[in-house]
Structure formats: structure tokens, C-alpha cells
Amino acid sequence: MYIAKVYITLKPTVNDPQGLTIRGALHTLGFSTVQEVRAGKYIEIKIEENDLVKARAEVQDMCKKLLANTVIENFRFELEPLKAP
Amino acid sequence: MYIAKVYITLKPTVNDPQGLTIRGALHTLGFSTVQEVRAGKYIEIKIEENDLVKARAEVQDMCKKLLANTVIENFRFELEPLKAP
Incomplete structure (x- = not known):
């Protein structure tokens, strides 16, 4: 049995409104060092x-x-072996 | 400069309707070996x-x-050093 860890990211040229929103919120919270945020999925x-x-x-x-x-x-993605419980 | 790779997952006891939906869709597509799917975020x-x-x-x-x-x-999360372009 395996567990697959899948990372899905937007291609670099594609606009990322979710990432921009997160960056805006982080700036508002005072994290001024944040330059760029890209949001993706992890499954x-x-x-x-x-x-x-x-x-x-x-x-x-x-x-x-x-x-x-x-x-x-x-x-x-990465595959890791999973021991049966 | 650093790049932070943040993985956010639901706690194991929390219901994951998105994961269940993905599992259902994968079964419908014929991936019958899929046991469990958990959906999360990657930033x-x-x-x-x-x-x-x-x-x-x-x-x-x-x-x-x-x-x-x-x-x-x-x-x-993981932090990786990033070279300035």
C-alpha cells in the first residue's frame, strides 16, 4: 500500500488571484517581507x-x-510506502 | 531571500467532503485501488x-x-534559500 502526495501548482505565467489576495492580507497583517504568494493544491x-x-x-x-x-x-507527486495497520 | 512551501491539511478526525468527492470521481473513472483521499492546500x-x-x-x-x-x-512548511535573479 502506498500514499501518494500530490502537489498541484499554477503554471508560472498564469494569473493567481487567490495568491494575490493572500499576499494582500499578509501585508495588511504587517508581514511586509512577503514578495509573492502562489496558491496551489495538496492531495x-x-x-x-x-x-x-x-x-x-x-x-x-x-x-x-x-x-x-x-x-x-x-x-x-511523491509515493511513500504505507504499512498496513 | 527564501521560499516557504506551506502544506495545510485537515486534521485526521475532521470530515473531508472534498476528499470524498475526489475519491468518488476517481472510482467512477476506474481507479478502484484508491482507498482514501484527503484534500489540502499548498502555498x-x-x-x-x-x-x-x-x-x-x-x-x-x-x-x-x-x-x-x-x-x-x-x-x-519548508524553507528553501532562493537566489536573487
Whole structure:
């Protein structure tokens, strides 16, 4: 069994209104050192699959088909083995 | 200058309707090995600060004051030095 940690970020050229809003709020709170904020998604997926190669291919497929919009987003992921409880 | 990579996740006991929805969608797409999905946030923050200790304290403060709702969410972050362009 594996746990996949998926990070989805907007491509650098894509506008990020959520990030701009967070930056504005941080400035208002007095964090004047903040230069840029980019907001993204973080998804953890537990997979019932013992073969690392298969698990990697599956997560890659999931990202392309559902999790990330590859026109405007980049994704990367890590797989960690998970011990059965 | 540092870049902070902040990961915000729901605490394990908190219901995660977004994660359940993603799991349902993945099952519908045929990814039957998926057991559990937890959705979270991923935020990258560029900080104009050359002192690692100060930068760490600032990001910690930002998470507590704005980025994470510590009643229902956990956060962790990494700081990486960033070369000026």
C-alpha cells in the first residue's frame, strides 16, 4: 500500500488571484517581507497497490485525467510506502 | 531571500467532503485501488528576508494568523534559500 502526495501548482505565467489576495492580507497583517504568494493544491491519496511502478503510473494517470488541469497547472507527486495497520 | 512551501491539511478526525468527492470521481473513472483521499492546500511564499531563523518565525506566525485554521487544520512548511535573479 502506498500514499501518494500530490502537489498541484499554477503554471508560472498564469494569473493567481487567490495568491494575490493572500499576499494582500499578509501585508495588511504587517508581514511586509512577503514578495509573492502562489496558491496551489495538496492531495494525499492512499492506494491499495503493492507495486511501486504500477502505483506511480496510476497516480500519473489520475493527475492527468482528474486532479490537475494540465493546460494551466503543473503537478508533481511523491509515493511513500504505507504499512498496513 | 527564501521560499516557504506551506502544506495545510485537515486534521485526521475532521470530515473531508472534498476528499470524498475526489475519491468518488476517481472510482467512477476506474481507479478502484484508491482507498482514501484527503484534500489540502499548498502555498508558496517568497520572503525578502536573509535570516533563516527570522524567516521561519515569520512563516510560523503567518500560518497561525491567516493561512491555517488551527482548530481543524494542521500545517507544516519548508524553507528553501532562493537566489536573487
